[in-house]
Amino acid sequence: xxxxxxxxxxxxxxxMIEKFLSDHDWHxxxxxxTFSVWNLKxxxxxxxxxxxxxxxxxxxxxxxxxxEEAINKLAIIFNSNFEFILQSIINKQPITSVSKISFRxxxxxxxxxxxxxxxxINLITNVKKFIENIAKATETKKPSFTNYKSKDIMDxxxxxxxxxxxxxxxxxxLHYPISQTDTLDNINKVEQSFSECVDNDIEIGLKTLxxxxxxxxxxxxxxxxxxxxxxxxxxxxxxxxxxxxxNRDVEIILHNKTKKLTPFYFDKTRxxxxxxxxxxxxxxxxxxxxxxxxxxVVDRHSLSGNLxxxxxxSIKMPILxxxxxxxxxxxxxxxxxxxxxxxLASQISITGKLSIKKATGTLVNISDIKIVEQKEIxxx
Numbered sequence: 001x002x003x004x005x006x007x008x009x010x011x012x013x014x015x016m017i018e019k020f021l022s023d024h025d026w027h028x029x030x031x032x033x034t035f036s037v038w039n040l041k042x043x044x045x046x047x048x049x050x051x052x053x054x055x056x057x058x059x060x061x062x063x064x065x066x067x068e069e070a071i072n073k074l075a076i077i078f079n080s081n082f083e084f085i086l087q088s089i090i091n092k093q094p095i096t097s098v099s100k101i102s103f104r105x106x107x108x109x110x111x112x113x114x115x116x117x118x119x120x121i122n123l124i125t126n127v128k129k130f131i132e133n134i135a136k137a138t139e140t141k142k143p144s145f146t147n148y149k150s151k152d153i154m155d156x157x158x159x160x161x162x163x164x165x166x167x168x169x170x171x172x173x174l175h176y177p178i179s180q181t182d183t184l185d186n187i188n189k190v191e192q193s194f195s196e197c198v199d200n201d202i203e204i205g206l207k208t209l210x211x212x213x214x215x216x217x218x219x220x221x222x223x224x225x226x227x228x229x230x231x232x233x234x235x236x237x238x239x240x241x242x243x244x245x246x247n248r249d250v251e252i253i254l255h256n257k258t259k260k261l262t263p264f265y266f267d268k269t270r271x272x273x274x275x276x277x278x279x280x281x282x283x284x285x286x287x288x289x290x291x292x293x294x295x296x297v298v299d300r301h302s303l304s305g306n307l308x309x310x311x312x313x314s315i316k317m318p319i320l321x322x323x324x325x326x327x328x329x330x331x332x333x334x335x336x337x338x339x340x341x342x343x344l345a346s347q348i349s350i351t352g353k354l355s356i357k358k359a360t361g362t363l364v365n366i367s368d369i370k371i372v373e374q375k376e377i378x379x380x
Contacts, residue, residue, distance in 0.1 A: 137229035222286035
């Protein structure tokens with residue numbers, strides 16, 4: 001019997017489980033002398049069949065076993081575990097599911113399921129860093145991160161459990177709870193919890209990384225990578241997963257809610273592409289085609305000293321979660337419009353090809369310019 005159950009609370013457990021089943025669209029199909037059979041109202045199967053003791057004054061020795069079996073079966077159905085299902089039943093709270101991700105390193109020296117101690121410590125350390133860096137990108141999309149961790153990230157990392165290893169090269173399994181939330185957003189949709197967002201971003205990040213190594217995608221599209229949650233830190237942790245000598249292939253497997261395995265394979269011979277991406281992300285240099293810069297003119301300069309002639313202006317705006325100073329050369333007509341925006345204390349919107357280098361940038365090949373009303377600028 002599970003240590004989480006109290007044999008003296010059988011009647012209470014039966015009552016609460018029946019309420020839980022009814023709330024989740026189960027109904028009582030049959031009732032026998034000692035137990036009842038429950039199943040889903042729609043699309044019932046043998047896998048969703050739940051048996052419970054009859055709530056009566058006559059308790060039987062195996063009643064607690066039936067209760068434990070029912071909770072274990074519900075844990076499988078809801079992709080959760082015994083403790084979380086029991087909490088949901090007793091506390092009437094949303095079900096917390098459990099996700100699993102496996103990190104497998106492959107090379108001749110780990111085929112027997114053993115790994116040198118230093119390599120094992122390095123592996124687990126970088127598994128942690130890999131997940132942590134995705135969590136950081138879930139919170140804020142940036143090319144690189146410091147060691148700072150918010151409370152949401154620390155809480156999420158604190159909820160992760162290290163599972164048993166498996167036969168087959170060397171495998172590290174992580175289990176983490178996916179909390180549900182009843183919070184509604186502005187359009188009455190259920191808002192995702194932080195752990196749900198991280199869970200989604202893990203798959204997006206892995207898919208993007210495999211597209212880099214297998215298809216040579218995004219090599220020169222750093223801005224898109226950042227928007228997809230790829231940071232220099234994440235790239236570094238993937239590189240480090242190949243071992244101290246970088247001599248191992250890496251396979252990362254997601255175990256999703258439908259029990260379908262989603263593998264992502266990284267060949268050590270292709271990791272050089274990840275190194276290249278990491279370097280570019282640290283440099284914080286990228287190009288955005290057909291990008292619109294919107295903001296107030298913070299500086300303007302005409303080479304002739306005549307504000308009615310062409311000149312250079314500067315606009316500050318946040319791009320990829322960093323405030324950047326953008327310099328723009330304008331012809332006579334464009335520069336006149338920029339001066340009008342200054343007179344009106346309005347923002348100006350200019351579209352062209354943007355080149356960013358850390359905190360500064362230049363916009364060229366201008367295709368559109370207009371004065372706009374004051375409005376909030378969204379981060380990109």
